[in-house]
Amino acid sequence: MESSPIFTKTYDFMLWLVPIVxxxxxEHRFRLAARLENSLFQFQELILRAVHSSERRKNLVEADLELEKLRSYLRLAQDLKLLSFDQYESAARHTSEMGKLLGGWLKATPAAPKAADRGERPETSRGLLEQ
Structure with missing residues (x-):
């Protein structure tokens, strides 16, 4: 699974971005650069967790949020002139590809069924007392 396109794209983006930041x-290395790197590493960790976790969809949704944070930090870096326009354009292309792959994975991952859908009674205080 780790040779899947999303893992390859993420790793390639890490190889490209880490030296730049x-x-x-x-003055920006310990604030913005650290946040950029942390978001990127967190994104990778969440997609790796999704492969090995029973809570796949939860990890993928969290990865999607992390990718949005990463995009926001990249835009700030470009606005602060820490990234050239060409670097920002390349980063946007990478994150867009990663987002498309993540979105496809999310669509292919069914949501966890609710207790009512499984024919179970929801755990309420009343339900616990009756048992």
Whole structure:
């Protein structure tokens, strides 16, 4: 599964982005650069967890949120002139591809059935007392 396109694209983006943010000026390195790297690493961790977890959909939704944070930080970096327009354009292309792959995976992953859909009674205080 780790050779799946989303893992490959994410890894390639990491190889490209980490050296770039490492060259941010000192005043931005410990704030914006750290957030960029953390979001990217968190995204990778969440998609890896999705493969090995029983809560696949939850991890994928969290990965989607992390990708949105990453996009926001990239835009801020470009607005602060820490990324050139070409670098920002390349980053946008990478994140767009990763987002499409993640969206496809999310659509293919069924939502967990609710207790009522499984024919179970919801766990309420009344239900617990009756047992």
């Amino acid at each position: 490492g060259r941010f000026p000192k």
